[in-house]
Amino acid sequence: MSNINYQEKFQDRHNGPSASQVEEMLTVLGVSSLEELIEQTVPAQIRKKEPLKLPAALSEVAYLEKVAQIAEKNKVFKSYIGQGYFDVILPGVIQRNVFENPGWYTQYTPYQAEIAQGRLQALLNFQTMVSDLTGLEVANASLLDEATAAAEAMFMLYSTRKNKDAHTFLVTPNIYPQTLDVLQTRAVPFGVEIRVADLTVDNLADDVFAAFVQYPAADGSVADYKEFTAFAHDKNITICVATDLMALALLTPPGEWGADVVVGNSQRFGVPMGFGGPHAAFFATKDAYKRNIPGRIIGVTSDSNGEYALRMALQTREQHIRRDKASSNICTAQALLAIMASFYAVYHGPQGIKNIALRINDLTKLADKAIQALGYKQVNTSYFDTLRFEVDKELSPLKSEALNQELNFYYADNTVGISIDETTTLADIETIVKVFAKIKGKSVNDVDLSAFTNELGNSIPEELERTSDYLTHPVFNSYHSESEMLRYIKSLEAKDLSLCHSMIPLGSCTMKLNATTEMVPVTWARFGGLHPFAPVDQTTGYMQLINELNDWLCEITGFAKMSFQPNSGAQGEYAGLMVIRAYHHSRGDLHRDICLIPASAHGTNPASASMAGLKVVVVKCDERGNIDVEDLRAKATEHAANLNSLMVTYPSTHGVFEEPIVEICNIIHENGGQVYMDGANMNAQVGLTSPGYIGADVCHLNLHKTFCIPHGGGGPGMGPIGVASHLVPFLPNHEVIEISGEEGISAVSAAPFGSASILVISHAYIAMMGGEGLTDATKTAILNANYIKARLESHYPVLYAGANGRCAHEMILDCREFKNVGVEVADIAKRLMDYGFHAPTVSFPVAGTLMVEPTESESKAELDRFCEALIAIRQEIAAVENGEVDQKDNVLKHAPHTARVVTADEWDRPYSRQKAAYPVEYLRVNKFWPSVGRVNDSQGDRTLICSCPPIEAYAEA
Ligand SMILES: *Cc1c(COP(=O)(O)O)cnc(C)c1O
Numbered sequence: 001m002s003n004i005n006y007q008e009k010f011q012d013r014h015n016g017p018s019a020s021q022v023e024e025m026l027t028v029l030g031v032s033s034l035e036e037l038i039e040q041t042v043p044a045q046i047r048k049k050e051p052l053k054l055p056a057a058l059s060e061v062a063y064l065e066k067v068a069q070i071a072e073k074n075k076v077f078k079s080y081i082g083q084g085y086f087d088v089i090l091p092g093v094i095q096r097n098v099f100e101n102p103g104w105y106t107q108y109t110p111y112q113a114e115i116a117q118g119r120l121q122a123l124l125n126f127q128t129m130v131s132d133l134t135g136l137e138v139a140n141a142s143l144l145d146e147a148t149a150a151a152e153a154m155f156m157l158y159s160t161r162k163n164k165d166a167h168t169f170l171v172t173p174n175i176y177p178q179t180l181d182v183l184q185t186r187a188v189p190f191g192v193e194i195r196v197a198d199l200t201v202d203n204l205a206d207d208v209f210a211a212f213v214q215y216p217a218a219d220g221s222v223a224d225y226k227e228f229t230a231f232a233h234d235k236n237i238t239i240c241v242a243t244d245l246m247a248l249a250l251l252t253p254p255g256e257w258g259a260d261v262v263v264g265n266s267q268r269f270g271v272p273m274g275f276g277g278p279h280a281a282f283f284a285t286k287d288a289y290k291r292n293i294p295g296r297i298i299g300v301t302s303d304s305n306g307e308y309a310l311r312m313a314l315q316t317r318e319q320h321i322r323r324d325k326a327s328s329n330i331c332t333a334q335a336l337l338a339i340m341a342s343f344y345a346v347y348h349g350p351q352g353i354k355n356i357a358l359r360i361n362d363l364t365k366l367a368d369k370a371i372q373a374l375g376y377k378q379v380n381t382s383y384f385d386t387l388r389f390e391v392d393k394e395l396s397p398l399k400s401e402a403l404n405q406e407l408n409f410y411y412a413d414n415t416v417g418i419s420i421d422e423t424t425t426l427a428d429i430e431t432i433v434k435v436f437a438k439i440k441g442k443s444v445n446d447v448d449l450s451a452f453t454n455e456l457g458n459s460i461p462e463e464l465e466r467t468s469d470y471l472t473h474p475v476f477n478s479y480h481s482e483s484e485m486l487r488y489i490k491s492l493e494a495k496d497l498s499l500c501h502s503m504i505p506l507g508s509c510t511m512k513l514n515a516t517t518e519m520v521p522v523t524w525a526r527f528g529g530l531h532p533f534a535p536v537d538q539t540t541g542y543m544q545l546i547n548e549l550n551d552w553l554c555e556i557t558g559f560a561k562m563s564f565q566p567n568s569g570a571q572g573e574y575a576g577l578m579v580i581r582a583y584h585h586s587r588g589d590l591h592r593d594i595c596l597i598p599a600s601a602h603g604t605n606p607a608s609a610s611m612a613g614l615k616v617v618v619v620k621c622d623e624r625g626n627i628d629v630e631d632l633r634a635k636a637t638e639h640a641a642n643l644n645s646l647m648v649t650y651p652s653t654h655g656v657f658e659e660p661i662v663e664i665c666n667i668i669h670e671n672g673g674q675v676y677m678d679g680a681n682m683n684a685q686v687g688l689t690s691p692g693y694i695g696a697d698v699c700h701l702n703l704h705k706t707f708c709i710p711h712g713g714g715g716p717g718m719g720p721i722g723v724a725s726h727l728v729p730f731l732p733n734h735e736v737i738e739i740s741g742e743e744g745i746s747a748v749s750a751a752p753f754g755s756a757s758i759l760v761i762s763h764a765y766i767a768m769m770g771g772e773g774l775t776d777a778t779k780t781a782i783l784n785a786n787y788i789k790a791r792l793e794s795h796y797p798v799l800y801a802g803a804n805g806r807c808a809h810e811m812i813l814d815c816r817e818f819k820n821v822g823v824e825v826a827d828i829a830k831r832l833m834d835y836g837f838h839a840p841t842v843s844f845p846v847a848g849t850l851m852v853e854p855t856e857s858e859s860k861a862e863l864d865r866f867c868e869a870l871i872a873i874r875q876e877i878a879a880v881e882n883g884e885v886d887q888k889d890n891v892l893k894h895a896p897h898t899a900r901v902v903t904a905d906e907w908d909r910p911y912s913r914q915k916a917a918y919p920v921e922y923l924r925v926n927k928f929w930p931s932v933g934r935v936n937d938s939q940g941d942r943t944l945i946c947s948c949p950p951i952e953a954y955a956e957a
Helices: 010-014 019-029 034-041 060-072 092-099 117-134 146-159 177-190 226-234 319-325 335-373 395-404 426-439 449-453 482-493 516-523 540-557 569-586 604-611 629-638 661-670 679-684 725-730 756-792 816-821 825-834 860-881 899-903 913-917 937-942 951-956
Strands: 168-171 193-196 208-215 238-243 261-265 281-285 298-302 308-312 386-390 410-412 415-419 561-563 594-598 615-619 643-649 674-678 698-700 721-723 811-814 849-852
Touching (some): 060 756, 117 308, 146 208, 177 193, 569 725, 629 661, 756 811, 816 825
Parallel strands (some): 168 193, 168 208, 594 643
Antiparallel strands (some): 261 281, 386 415
């Protein structure tokens, strides 16, 4: 036999255990084959008979060739479209060392602060940057996009409004259409009326609770809202402003003229357009609202050694705890992109940012003068970067000439809009002027650009010129050479544990391999450089990618169609529930508003349900953690007349394939409801069963869990939804790019296909795994989980298992009994850091437990190291139980141990330094040092500090 046809399989790289390791693990489990284990685990009733019908798996090399051909079909024209998306120069040092660096993109959300100080600092820098530029006191660590940030602001101002009888949100007509679209979607379930009307004092009627200003406006004009705001405040009406951080380098920040909330997109700070995303939206507000801010906030506190430390503030207020009383369902946001934007500000500093803004403004003024000299009328008297030229019969020849020159302008209402960005050069302005000249039958020689350059004048009225400083903190004034910047990025990265170091066994979060080949195309210009509203004939590569992914995910989920608009799992939940709502309404069932949710559900489920205007009725779980079917039947029957839906996670958040899932779906359908499946646990289903096969009607997929999009330290993500055929007509549409029919609900996100550029990651994964590879991955995930269960169950009680004693792809380790001797689950989580591991999910879905999900990507060797660590920790707990060591003064309570503590001249602990830092053998060759001691959460929540404290504060701490 020849080896000519030998080909390496990607699947063998993606799955951790080798064939011989699989055999060893099966022996430990006492089964003779993987198939036998799966038969014991997945109920026969839901086991799909047919294998997945997907194209044959491609090698990594073959995939890169295929995707390069797809990319070729995208045309990257110069974009002057604006509308909230601008071309950027991403500094190479940030591209290579952050965007393309697994040390940054494979990190988890920074719940374990002691091994996350790097990204916490970068996110604090982001908050500082946003609050400086907007002129407001506090900012959060990112939201999903500008439009949803505006909707979050609307809701916050609505729920905190002074006049409880006011239900109208007054919105300027001069707003981005996608923002208005999303505001409308989100307003409906709350009974908020959106009134689009000019922002005049007369329109501040008594029924208005807040007004929405865009500054600069959608058409690029800049107006002064100082008096309007003061008048509104007199009437207890608040003001929300959507803005552009780059413009605020030159314009008076909204915070200085009284805005209550300021939102926008930080994309312009070095993040490629990516056909709509991902980018980090921001949300800044007054101090008075700091406890109402949606999303995550990073705050300053100190650690157990009294030193400066950061952590996510107000975690107990998060949606996980508030559930149906939550004011927002934001979970995954846009951490990685916020980090990139913050580094852009760190690298350029205040003067660099100002220079970029001034240059953009000067080039805009130059284009204005030159084109006006050709006899065109420009409408905006005050502007930063956007011009509007009135045209009528010239519109169509102008458009075709622009396309000839590969330029995209913005066309609306007989005007041509041109938005200038930091990539625009003098030569680009000449090209633009040429296009306008040609239509008037002139040549560019008829206008002398150099004649204008010395008399550009002002396009920003004096009273709106920014006079205040920004980015004054040393962090924005220290790293302007590339060497300094590189070392700053690396110094932060070194503080963070990521998948580069060890497995991150986070139950429900599926921290699997994010393969390099999957990531490579993301930063190609032919994916990154496209504006989401580019003409459709320029985006055929993207359409092919999206259509293929649609077909593959439909095959995997058993559904008829996907919508790629939702840009997080929670956003998918909301979108799915709104689709169900539209379906009920189409049948005249306007009253169906009861949503059944099991007690074990993820907090975003009830939060999304309440945002969709539903009333949550909780279904009990039995003592084995399963849905109590009789309770479900009783509640479904009781509410049959008004039953809207059931939200169910499968396998359950307890890590079990519940046997009666088909019966559960039937009960809901018989009572007129729809079944919403939370697809966060899809990693245990792919190829073996599917939501459609089981009988669900809608499901979201967390592409950033099951389908390999990296977690990015808390985002980006993608939460597309799949639906059965009867729901297809109601999938979300989009105001600018039509993607659904007449019955489609209005937009749920700013861009038609959400964070489109990262779809290539999931596309790559499926293409390289193929149907068999994906199914093997699922089986391996189940094998790895059951192997850990088998190794640990004599040390820690494992809560819940299926009928044959098997878990699905994750399991819950019960740590509650250790409380009797003062050992909390948090002590175990922190002690794991000393062993080089990130803790599993803590206290979800059951308080006092750890939920472990190894995924298929971890090898047996890594699983063994992890088990060894947990077993060693169990012995440390036993020492407390036996009374060998003090309950308060022991190695668990003092964990984690920093290098500084362990190497200090003084050592008064009742255990050795060796025990503190090197408790097991494998650490000798691979030790990760937590950079701070245990952080003090309550101190940080009492005094909330959400921006970089002055340098002196570090010295004091
Ligand atoms: C992760 C998760 C979600 C939320 O997804 P995001 O992308 O973070 O919004 C919802 N449900 C479950 C069970 C999850 O694990």
